[in-house]
Amino acid sequence: MIEIKNVSKSYPNGVEALFDVNIHIGKEEFVFIVGPSGAGKTTLMKMLYREELPNSGTVIVDRINVTELLPEQVPYLRRAIGVVFQDYKLLPRRTVYENVAFALQVTGAARSQIRRHTMQALELVNMLKRASSFPEELSGGEKQRVCIARAIVNNPTLLLADEPTGNLDPTTSWEIMELLDKINRRNTTVLVSTHNKSIVDSMKRRVVQLEGGRIMRDQQLGSYNQV
């Protein structure tokens, strides 16, 4: 599903965010990316949906060579990837329903499909009853559910969640993580970056640890810290 080979990335300001990173992630895996702030977790994810390009190395997602994609092909890569943010990035002037439907609308989906898929996604994240609320009327956890619904509404094969529980209390964090786990069990590859030690430790999934742009550890059934 994901093949990251010898990827190095330095930003124009000279910061080396990733250094010779190699990761292989299979279909339908659930992987935690852990590491301190500035370790390169966000950069790694941006590389997958081509918000950033590596300076060297190759990135392959779902058999698509991301590094060699022409600009006009990029939208089609992104339709195969859902992205969830720590700060939700919901559109404030649109309702919950409109925020989720937006992702289908702007990719030119048919109207009947938009309605059906939006309802299904809201149902899955348990936000159907709040469909006509505006983002500012929602709690953090609810906003994150909407963000997840938007990310999965077009049925991506890969879901990226960049510190999805960074702004949430422990209980809500667990709910969100369980939701991501549920999505993973519906045959979606899920990549989650997080600082949440207790969740990582108890979920016992594959853990990739980054530090200073390098991979320090890549462990199946891992925990937050090396044991």
Next chain:
Amino acid sequence: MKLFGDIEFFVVEAFRGVRRSGVMSLVAIGIVTVSLFIFGLFLLFMVNLGNMVAEMGTRLDIVAYVEKAVTPDEAAAITEKLSHITGVEKVRYVSREEAWRSFRDDFTQKLDLATIVGENPLPDSFAIKVRTPDILPKVAEAVAQYPEVDEVRYSGKLIKQIQTLIDALRLGGMVLVVLLFFATLLIVVNTIRLTVLARETDIYIMKLVGATRSFIRWPFVIEGVLIGVLGGLFGILILKPSYDAVTNRLQVGLPFLPLMTDKFTLNVIYLVVGISGMLLGMLGGYISVSRLLKEK
């Protein structure tokens, strides 16, 4: 169904954009109005100038004098020959008697030349009308080649001077129009850029979920079209009555002035003004969002 859904999305977003940028949108529409008004004035001015030159050209004849008096048969033969020169519209034989008569009619009151000269000093001549004034020199040269023709006269110098003046005016006008175009485009781009900035998150999300660049662009292009078309419409609404008023005045004061009043031509000009507004707006919308659409 899908296409209608998309179009509905574009139009709704475009109207939201115009409304969100409120005052700035009005300013942009106003500036487009003024620019297109000036552009329209320029077009009308050029068309009228062209009209005047054409009119003048048809009044200007080439006069070919022959050496001696010709018989009616010879006159007919020469008329026939001259008519075959390309660009010649009409050839008329003017006998020396006729020329003398009209000369005396024109000048008797002012001048006592007729009585001074006494008898008719004029030769027979042929008055040649050409189709367009710019070919006067060429036709004159061709006429001079005929052995029967002794001397050719036409006011070529005047025509040339007027043509030079018109060319200069046209060039100056075009430079003005180009400058006006870029200044107006800049305003339109910056107005729509306000919407673009207010929509940065929307655009980011659109890119993230895989909207194509053209899809993201459409609402902004339509917003530009709205501004451009409204500006064009207001421009025409000012231009048309202004022109009608001015031509009405001039026609009373200077009735001999050949003003352009042909409805069809005028409507074409107004249409050009309107379409220019639309294209200007489209281009402005297209440019305004381009920077955000670049992929790494």
